[in-house]
Amino acid sequence: MADHVHKYKTPMLDELEKGPWPSFVKEIKRAAAKRPMAEGLLGQLERSYKDKQTYWKHGGLVGIQGYGAGIIGRYSALGTEFPEVAAFHTVRINQPAGWFYTSKALRTLCDIWDKHGSGLLNVHGSTGDFVLLGTTSEKLEDCFTDYSNAGWDLGGSSSDMRTPSCCNGMARCEFACFDTMALCHDLTMTYQDELHRPAFPYKFKIKIAGCPNDCVASIARSDLSIMGTWKDEIRIDQAECQAYIKAGMDIVAEITGMCPTACMTWDGKTMKINNHECNRCMHCINFMPKALRHGKETGATILVGGKAPILEGAQLASVVVPFMPMKAPFSEIKEFIQKLWDVWGENGNNRERIGEFMLRVGVGNFMESIGEAPNPNMVMHPRENPYIFYEEYFEEE
Amino acid sequence: MAAAKRETDIGPPHYEQFLHPVIKKNYGTWKYHETLKPGVMVHVAESGDKIFTVRAASPRLVSTDFIRDLASLADKHCEGHLRFTSRNNCEFMTGEQKNIDPLIADLAKLGIPVGGLNNSISNIVHTQGWVHCHTPATDASGVVKVLMDDLIDYFTHEKLPAKLRVALACCLNMCGAVHCSDIAVLGIHRRPPKVNNARVTDLCEIPTTVSSCPTAAIRPAMVDGKQTVTVDESRCMYCGNCYTSCPAMPLANPINDGVSIWVGGKVSNARSMPMFSKLAIPYLPNNPPRWPEVTDAVRKLVEVYAKHAIKHERFGEWANRIGWPRFFELTGLEFTKYHIDDYKLAQKTLRSTAQIKF
Numbered sequence: 001m002a003d004h005v006h007k008y009k010t011p012m013l014d015e016l017e018k019g020p021w022p023s024f025v026k027e028i029k030r031a032a033a034k035r036p037m038a039e040g041l042l043g044q045l046e047r048s049y050k051d052k053q054t055y056w057k058h059g060g061l062v063g064i065q066g067y068g069a070g071i072i073g074r075y076s077a078l079g080t081e082f083p084e085v086a087a088f089h090t091v092r093i094n095q096p097a098g099w100f101y102t103s104k105a106l107r108t109l110c111d112i113w114d115k116h117g118s119g120l121l122n123v124h125g126s127t128g129d130f131v132l133l134g135t136t137s138e139k140l141e142d143c144f145t146d147y148s149n150a151g152w153d154l155g156g157s158s159s160d161m162r163t164p165s166c167c168n169g170m171a172r173c174e175f176a177c178f179d180t181m182a183l184c185h186d187l188t189m190t191y192q193d194e195l196h197r198p199a200f201p202y203k204f205k206i207k208i209a210g211c212p213n214d215c216v217a218s219i220a221r222s223d224l225s226i227m228g229t230w231k232d233e234i235r236i237d238q239a240e241c242q243a244y245i246k247a248g249m250d251i252v253a254e255i256t257g258m259c260p261t262a263c264m265t266w267d268g269k270t271m272k273i274n275n276h277e278c279n280r281c282m283h284c285i286n287f288m289p290k291a292l293r294h295g296k297e298t299g300a301t302i303l304v305g306g307k308a309p310i311l312e313g314a315q316l317a318s319v320v321v322p323f324m325p326m327k328a329p330f331s332e333i334k335e336f337i338q339k340l341w342d343v344w345g346e347n348g349n350n351r352e353r354i355g356e357f358m359l360r361v362g363v364g365n366f367m368e369s370i371g372e373a374p375n376p377n378m379v380m381h382p383r384e385n386p387y388i389f390y391e392e393y394f395e396e397e
Numbered sequence: 398m399a400a401a402k403r404e405t406d407i408g409p410p411h412y413e414q415f416l417h418p419v420i421k422k423n424y425g426t427w428k429y430h431e432t433l434k435p436g437v438m439v440h441v442a443e444s445g446d447k448i449f450t451v452r453a454a455s456p457r458l459v460s461t462d463f464i465r466d467l468a469s470l471a472d473k474h475c476e477g478h479l480r481f482t483s484r485n486n487c488e489f490m491t492g493e494q495k496n497i498d499p500l501i502a503d504l505a506k507l508g509i510p511v512g513g514l515n516n517s518i519s520n521i522v523h524t525q526g527w528v529h530c531h532t533p534a535t536d537a538s539g540v541v542k543v544l545m546d547d548l549i550d551y552f553t554h555e556k557l558p559a560k561l562r563v564a565l566a567c568c569l570n571m572c573g574a575v576h577c578s579d580i581a582v583l584g585i586h587r588r589p590p591k592v593n594n595a596r597v598t599d600l601c602e603i604p605t606t607v608s609s610c611p612t613a614a615i616r617p618a619m620v621d622g623k624q625t626v627t628v629d630e631s632r633c634m635y636c637g638n639c640y641t642s643c644p645a646m647p648l649a650n651p652i653n654d655g656v657s658i659w660v661g662g663k664v665s666n667a668r669s670m671p672m673f674s675k676l677a678i679p680y681l682p683n684n685p686p687r688w689p690e691v692t693d694a695v696r697k698l699v700e701v702y703a704k705h706a707i708k709h710e711r712f713g714e715w716a717n718r719i720g721w722p723r724f725f726e727l728t729g730l731e732f733t734k735y736h737i738d739d740y741k742l743a744q745k746t747l748r749s750t751a752q753i754k755f
Contacts, residue, residue, distance in 0.1 A: 015686040016539055019546030022509055024458040024528075024538040031460040038460075041528070048527035048536065049685040052651040056531045058644035066405040074529060088529070094409040099481040102415050103468035106479075110461035119461045123481055126524070126572045133458075133529055148403040151410045168480065170425035171416060172440055172448060172490070179425065181412050192406035212666035216483050219671050220577040220664050258709060260668050283667045287709070289429040308571035310638050311611040313741060316577070316671055351609070 004033040008043030008082075012050060031119035037134050038118045040084025044076060062089055062137050064144045068197040070154025071140060087136045091117070092129040092155035093147060094188065094195075097181035098168040099124065108150050116143035126221070127205060128165030129155035153192075159351075160198035164188050166208035167215045174289060175282070176210030177228030177298035178326035184208050186330055187337075200341070201348030201357070205306075211294070212282045218306070218317070223354050224340070225303040225317040226326070226333065232295035233275040234284075240291035241271045255284050299325045302336065305355025315355040320367070322377040339370040362389075417478040419448045419492040435555050436511035437497055449491050451500055454510045454520055454545075454552065457485040458528060458538050466507055474500040484520045484562075486513050510553050516560055518551040518699070523565040524573045526584075532637045533567035534584030534654040535683050540691060541565055544582070547692045551699065558706040558715070561699065562663070569636050577662035579712040580698055581674045582691060587653040589614075589633035590646035597625040601643035609642040634740075655682045658694055661713030672713045675721070677728070679735040701728050720754060 006029065016025040028045070031038035044055055060073035072090040079086030093109065109130065113121060118134030125131035135143060144154070155163035164187050167173070169180030187206060188195065194204075207218030210228040218225035245251060251266045263277035264284060271291070273284075285292045302324055306317030324332055340354060343366070348357045358366045367374060376382075413421065423442035430440040436452045455463075467487055471479040475491040482488060489500055501511050513519035521544060524530065526537030544563065551557060564575035567584035575581035597603070606626055607615050614632035618625050626643075640648045658681065662674030677698065681690045705727060706715035716724045725732045738746045 012686040016542050019542070020508075020510065020549045021542055021545035022454055022456040023542060024456040025542075027456060027458060027460045027463055030462050045527060049539070052654065052683045052685065053649040054527045054530060054533050056527075056529060058531050058641070074531075090529070096409050096415055097412040099483075100412055100415040101479060101481075103471045103477045103479070105410070105415060106464050106468045110464050114461050121459060121461065121464070122457055123455065123459060123464065123485065123487075126522070126574065128483075145403040148405075148407060151407070153405075153407050153409060165483075167483070170427070171412075171420050172427065172450070174427040174429055174440070176425070176427075185409070185412060189408045192408055196406060214664045214666065214671070217574065217577065217664045220662075221574040254708060258668055281666050281668055283709070286667055290431075293428075308566075308574050308576060309569050310571075310636055311609075314571075314576040314673060316673070350605070 004029075006032060006042060007036075007039050008046060010042050010046040013042065013046050028120060034114070035119045036084045037088065038120055040076075040082040041088070041118065041120070041134065044078055044082045044085055047078065047082075056088075062140065064140055064154065066196075067154055069157040069160045070196065072157055073137075074134075085134065088118070088134040089137065089140065091132040091135060091140070091143065092125065092127075092157060092163065093132065094153050094155040094163050095124055095128050095130045095165070097166055097184040097188070098171055099128075100168070100171065109147075109152070112143065112146045112150065115146065127155070127162045128207075129163050154196060156195045156203075158198040159200045159202050160196070160204070161191050161194040161200070162203055162205045163195065164206040164208065165216060167210050169208075169210040173210060175213060175228075175285065175294065177230055177294060178210065178300060179328070180208045180210045180228070182328060183226065183326065183330055183333070186328065187334075190334065191337075194341075200345055202351045202353050204341070204354065206337075212280055212301075213286065219303055220306055220316055221308075222306050222317065223304065224337065225306055226300045227303065228298065228326070229280050229301050229323065230295035230298045231323060232297040234273050234278065234295060235293040236271050236273065237291050237293075238270060241266070241288070244288055244291060249288075251288075255287060258283055299323050300333075302333070304340065305353070305358050307353045307355050311351070312356045312359070315359075317355070318363075319375075319377050320370075320372055322375060336370075343369045415478070415480075417448065417476060417490050417492065419446050420478075420490065422446065423448070432515055432555075433497075435517065435553055436514055437501075438514060439494075447492065447494070449494055449497055451489045451491075451497060451504075451511055452482070452513050453487045453489065453504050454513065455481075455485050455487050456538065456542065457520075457523065470500060470503055470507075473503070482520075484513070484522050486520050510549060512553040512555075514555065516555040516557045517553075518548050518557070518561045518563055520552075521545060521563045521565055522573050522575075524567045524571075526567040530567060530572075532570060532640060532648065534586045534649075535567050535656050536685065537565055537567045537573075537584075539685060540582060540656070540688050543687045543692050544695055547696055548699065557699075557703050559709050559711045561702070561712060563695070570641075575659070575662075576673055577664045577671060578674055579660065579662065579702075580695060581659040581662065582695070583657045583659060585655060585657045585680065586635040586637060586648050586650060587655070587680070588648075588650045589628050589630045589635065590637075590640055590648045592626060592628060593645040593647070594620045594623065594625040596645040597643065598623050600645045601626075606639055606643040606646070609638045611636060611638065615639055651683075655680050656688075656691055657681070658691075658698070660698060661711075661716045663711050663713055668709070669711070669714050669717070674713075675716075676736050677730055679733060698728065723754060 166184035207222035302321035303317035659674035
C-alpha cells in the first residue's frame, strides 16, 4: 500500500490520517490501492472538504430484478471530473440477527464486494444492514446473484418495512427477557415481501430490545419498538448483595437511593423490594447483576411511533400494549403488526410515518381502530384541555 | 448473456450458524457479567461456562481489508467468532481468558483501541456526510474522527460518572437518530433552498413538492411560462424535505452550513425515562479538516459534566437536577433566542414557576 501512488492529491484528508482513533481516510486509501472507485471517492471527498459542501446528487431509480428495495442509487455531481464515482450506488445486505458473524462469513461478504464494488463498506448502517458503498448499475445484478448464491439477501429501503434489527439478547446477555434474535429473524423471514417491495405510505422500522436498557435505541429509532420486560418479582440473592458491599459498593447511595420509585430498601443486611411499585427501570439490576435478576414471567412492552424530526418533529415511540407475551411462534405480535399495517396502510398519507398518523387521527381513535382498549400506561397524564370530541350524547325524544 | 440463476427472498442466513460454541451451549441461560478491565467483560452462565468479550473500535467506514484484519484476529484468538454492536464497535468473543491480552496486543499493532464499555464514551454513531449523501450540512466521518481523536482517553478508560453516548447526524433527517443522545452533533442548513426554475418542470412533481413542506412555505408558481414553485423564506426551517422530493431545490450553502450541539438525551429507561436532547449551541462553523470549534465545544461539555454529575447520573439527569439555568452558568455557554422553542407545542417547554435559583 505504501508504494501505491494515489491519482488525486488529498492534503486536507491526509490530516485525518493523523491521531489515535482509527482513520476512515486510511481505509479509503487501502481500498483505493486496489480499486479505482475508491480512488475517485478520495478525489471527490477532498473537493468537498475544500468547498465545504457535498457533491452527491439526489438518488436515481436503480435496483435488482424482482426487488423494489435494497439498492439506493447515488450519482456524483462531478462525474466528468471524477469518472470513477460517476455512479456509486449503495447495496444493503440484510445482517444476521444480533450482528454475529464468523470470520469465514465475513470473508465471503468481502470477496464478493471486492469483485463487484468499491471495496468500501459500513459495518453497519443505522438501520442495521451490512452496507456496501459504491457500485455501478451494470454490476448490480451479478453482484446480487453472487450474494444470493452465498446465502445472503437484500435489506429494505424506501417506503417498506426496513430491515428489522435487535440486540444480542439471550445469546450473550443475562438481562434479555425474551429471545430477541429469534423474533428478529422470524419477523424478517415472515415479511420478506414487505421488506423487499415497498407498498407502505412511508418507511416502517422495527427494533427489538431484550430489556428496558434498549441497547438498540428502539424507542427513539423505530416505528415499532418491542422492548423486553417482566411482570413478577425481581429475584434477589442476599448473599451476593453482601458481596457487593464487601467489594466497596454503597448500596444506599448508589442503588436504593437512586431507585426512581423508592420501592426498595437496604438495612445493611437485607434487600427488600416492593415489586408492585417497581417500574422496571433496570437501574438496580444493571449495577448488581450478580445479586438482582429480572422476574420469570417475561414478555415485552410494545411502543409505536418513534422517529427522527422530518416531518412533524422528532417523536419517541409511546406505549400501545403494556405487556405482551413474546414466545415462538410469535403469533400475537404478528397479528398486532398486521393490524398496524392495515390501518396505517389504508389511511396514512404519502410520506406520513405511523407516529405522525397516530397524532393526526387522534391516538384514542387510533387505538380504537387497532382494537386496543385505552390504558393509563399510554399517557404521561390524562388530557389537560377540555376540547373533548364526545361521541355519546342524549337526543330529546 | 442469460441472467444467472438466483432466488429472491431467501432472507438473511440464520444467526445460529454464527454463534460461538460457548454461546450456543449457554443460550438464554446467562447468569451475570463482570467487567475485567476497560473494554473487556466476562459473561458467566448457569452452567459455570464463561464467554469473554473484547470490545474494539472501528471507524465504521472501512475497507474490505479492515474486515479481513478483524477476521484474522478472530481466527487467531477467538475461534473464528466476532460480532458488531449497535454503535459500530467490533466485539471479539472467546471461551479462553488467556486469549484476551494477546488479542489486545494484536489490535494495538493495527492501531485499534479497546474500550467503550460502562462509564466511557463509546464509539460515535454517525451518518454518511460528504462521503455519500445528497443533503448533508457537514461531513460525518471526519467530524467523528477528530472528536474521537480528542476524546480517546474517555473511550479507553471508564472515568465518567455514567455512560456518555455521542452521536452525529449530518442533517435534520437524522439517519443517525441523534435526538436522544447525551451529546449530539447535528449538521444544520441555515438558508432556504434555491429553486432552479428551469429544471423544476423536468425533475419534480409540483403537488408532491408543495406537500413535502411541513410549514407550508412552498407554493406552486409560473415563471417564464413554466410551472415551478416559490419558497416563502420567512417560513422555511431548512429541513431539506423538499429537496428530497425535488432535486431542483438544492439546499447546500457552504458559507452558512455548519453544526449545532445538543445535550442530555437518553434512550435507556434506567432511573429516568428516555429523553430528547436539548439545544446547547445553535451554530458552529464547518472548519474542515479538523473542526477545532466542534472538538473544543464537545470536550468542554464532557469535562463540565464529568466534574459536576454524581455517580450513575447521565448528562440529562444531571442537567435536570441542577436546572438548565445552572447548566448554562456552569458551561459558560451563551443562552440565546434560538434556545427558546418556537415550533409546535413550544409552550410545553417554557418554565411556568417562580422556583428560581439565584
